[in-house]
Amino acid sequence: MAVTLSASAARHVANFMTKRGKGVGIRLGVKTSGCSGMAYKLEYADEQAGDDLVFESHGVKVLVDPKSLPYIDGTELDFVKEGLNEGFKFNNPNVKDACGCGESFNV
């Protein structure tokens, strides 16, 4: 039962948070919307909610609300570069099928 960051993702999150100047960590989750059912939540976290599950990965705190966890349990968040484009990628073992662009998915 865990959600982890790759070393590269952790480094970038730490860097973004320094520039942003505040936050306790990041929040991963899902919400129900999008063309294929679920969409990811990837946000800065300014505070920890009471029932949040907290994972620590390469020194970065990752918060997940309990209702989201079943959908993303075992996920490794990676930071990848594709040419000039760069960003985060959810390597989520629970996904059965995703829409073409991968912005929404089904479990």
Place this chain on the structure above:
Amino acid sequence: MALLQLSEPGESPAPHTRRLAVGIDLGTTNSLVATVRHSLTECLPDEQGRALLPSVVRYAKGSVTVGADALAVQAQDPRNTIASVKRLMGRGLADADPAMRARFDLADAGGMVRIKTVAGEKSPVEVSAEILKVLRARAEETLDGELVGAVITVPAYFDDAQRQATKDAARVAGLNVLRLLNEPTAAAIAYGLDEGAEGVYAVFDLGGGTFDFSVLRLSKGVFEVMATSGDSALGGDDFDEALAQWLHAETRGADLDCGSHRALLAEARRVKEALTASATVTAEVPLLGGGKRDIGVSATHFHALTKPLIERCFSPVKKALRDAGLKAPDIEAVVLVGGATRMPHLRDAVQAFFGRTPHTDIDPDKVVAIGAAIQANVLAGNRRADEDWLLLDVIPLSLGLETMGGLVERIITRNSTIPVAKAQEFTTYKDGQTAMAINVVQGERDLVSECRALARFELRGIPPMAAGAARIRVTFQVDADGLLSVSAREQTSGVEASVSVKPSYGLSDDEITAMLKAGAEHATADMQERALREQQVEADRLVDATRQALAADAALLSAEERSAIDQAIDALRTLRQGEDHLAIKAGIEALSRATADFAARRMDQAIRNALTGSRIDNLPV
């Protein structure tokens, strides 16, 4: 799969709803593109990690090169390598920058100037579009999607023609312009949001080719530009030029051809930049016919050499402060923008003038693009509604129209905040007048001949009425991009005519500066001229009206009365030719007195005629 970004808490976008928008600083020397990613604003670099794209376009047969690669071959192919094209935006051949005329083979194309290259004649709009295309491609590749639009910055001094030309360039490059934003305002956005500090700020922007100075008030998240001023023919390039000229004189060199002049300029720039960190730099001056000569340049000497340029900055500064009703100590902070503000002696001069250390937290090359990106992010709808903020901007020169006697009636005064719409009612001058010409002008002087004509249109189909009875409402509207539209509507009949101010590609920067200066210098002369013209117009109107009355109702006058009126008319006509507005005024009063009885008799007669045959209870009350 799409790569995701970090969002602010609670702001993760729904899938496929991320709206990509960028801010573009289309500069004279360098251009940049910036955007908001991971809730942070950053300039987007190319594959080599360079954020700055030199605003240089090289045309060869069948190919176009933009940026550093074009800059690298500038010295070898100077005529086909277009730099500083921003100086030609919206310009005709006649008012093109003399330095640009010397560097390039320019052609007259009626409106905007054309640059002759091996790939054919290119307009400044096309050249700028090539720069924008590269930035657009960089952004779309980096953000992995199509752009919703871009905010492009322009100097505060850009007139309508130059703004329109910038918009045209964006369209050619396939960019949707969300808004044109004044560069100093963009800088204020970058600083205002990053620091959230309230107060009166000055933005001192010395870029490659333009100088803008703005006074801004920042309160409760609202930016208000109180005054802007500047000199769009002054920038870092001029410092290079001054140093290059001195180096050239030192070598006692023969006439430089185009290519070696550029090599010299490039060396001058290198020396200038190196002098920000060192007290002495050795310039390697390329000699004609090969070879180099080393010339030592000390910072002190460079400062002395460019002192006149630094001094030139402060005359617009003083003007803007005057316009804002402020003195240097009232400014709570000064923001430096533009690569040229890295020069230590410039920073010292700014510090000495304002008595405080200028802000330099954000990279002065990037601050404008960053502000534009923040604005673009808002305009593209990527912010929550409650975070929405208002952005005020101002117009640089007053806008008005021509009234009788060649006088200017100012409708929107300079430094009014935009967007703005103002209306004023005008009337006809002659009985039965059915058309009115609306001549839209820009400038600070009272006489039309001293201002810039922007547009002209006619309102036709005014119903024939007595002079002064028609009510023509003229509305001036300036949109958020600083573009003007003027409409006129006759209120009783509803006839309408309007014009959008199309680029008239004609006014040079020097003229804008001169117009501002002249407005202040000629205030007294203008006032007297206005008084004279007003009395002349009134005299003409009265003579005209009296003559019409005489033609219609001569029977009401005795021979002596008639002769007295004729004499008063002749006297007034003679006075009207003179320059003494008080004498004309006296003549007008004399004629009014001479015709007072006559006017009363005409009135009585008119009332009698109107009442004849009417029953009292049928009269309108």
